[in-house]
Amino acid sequence: MTTARVLVVGSINMDLVSYSERIPGVGETVLGKRFLTVPGGKGANQAVAAARLGAQVTMLGAAGTDSHGEQLLKHLQQTGIDISHIKQVDTSTGVALINVDSKGNNQIVVVPGANFAITPADLEAREQVFANADVVVLQLEIPLDTIGKAIDLANKYQKPVILNPAPAQPLPEEWFAKVDYLIPNEHEALLLGGSPEDGYLALRSKVKQNLLVTKGEQGVFYATGETAEVIPAFKVKAVDTTAAGDAFIGGFSVALAEGKNLKAAIIFASAVAALSVGKEGAQTSLPARTEVEQFIGGCEL
Structure with missing residues (x-):
């Protein structure tokens, strides 16, 4: 089997994670049980997920250039990811403030920091990495004009584009015709204008080819052309769902x-995502290839 070459253009964060019985409401304080500092960022999560699967x-x-940045770059490199194209800037590294309740549900606030320093010009200077990739993976925790440039460069070299439109926000209309796999929750x-009542018809009419809607324990709705189907989720007990979406994207790529x-x-x-929710943290919960293959072989949908 040829080794998959995955290019991830996206965010790098340090996750500050608190665990409590429930997530507090507005103006409310609850007593937490534990606190963890773990590597995160949707882009980095998806990159680590793909690397652990052998890509x-x-x-x-x-x-x-702060301590968080140094720790994160070292961690990515130790995971086997090529970090030679990551830009270091004299500002704070991105952070995510994550609250997790006893059922594994989460609430997240992201402070982008250095993530907003990556520019279209930076991508143009690194254009060759797009030519060398098999797939290009994108999310929305970096500037939209930079994401737009990444889409255009991937299209230039006819590389499939996977866009995870998270955190939720409106997208430029011209993107829909350029993205091969749009994967929202x-x-x-x-x-983005899709409704489950009509099978996301309005959104399906805009996408270039493939729409996948991740629905947690209800599985994944996908539509391509005239075909639409729901793939059921693997049945597992959730401990922490923080990285489920990123695990899915990494596995899919x-x-x-x-x-x-x-x-x-x-x-x-879906198997990668299912395994991730059984462990705490973001990148700390992402499974190795052998775990996924054993899980699929011994588990039913």
Whole structure:
């Protein structure tokens, strides 16, 4: 099997995670049980997920020159990710403030920091990494004009574009015709104009080819052309859902780059996501390839 080459353009954060019985309401204080500082950022999470599954991963992004930045770059490099194209800037590294309740639900505030220092010009200067990739993976924790440039460079070299439109926000209309795999969760799909009542028809009419809506324990809705289907989720007990979406994207990108068909790629990615919710943290919960293969072999949808 040829090694998948995955390019991730996205965010690098340090996650500050608190665990409590429940997530506090507005103006409320609750007593926490534990606190962790762990590597995160949607881009870095997806890159680590792909690397642990055996892909050759290159990351494009930005980190600060502070201690968080140094720790995160070292961690990414130790995971086997090519960090030579990550820009370091004299500002704070991005952070995510994450509250997790006893049921594994989470609430997240992201402070971008250095992540907003990655520019279209930075991508143009590193154009060759797009030519060398099998797939290009994007999210929305870096500037939109930089993401737009990444989409255009991927299109230039005819590389499949996977866009995870998170955190939820409106997208430039011209992107829909350029993105090969649009993968929102239910909330993000609604914001983009899709409704589950009609099978997300309005959103399906705009996408270039493939729409995948991740629905947690309800599985994954996917539509390509006239075909639409729901792939059920693997049945697992959730401990922490923080990295589930990123685990899915990482798994899907690897499966796609390895040549799996769409349905097989979704099932593989769903297994990666299912394993991730059984552990705490973001990158700390992402499974190795052997774990995923053993899980799929011994688990039913």
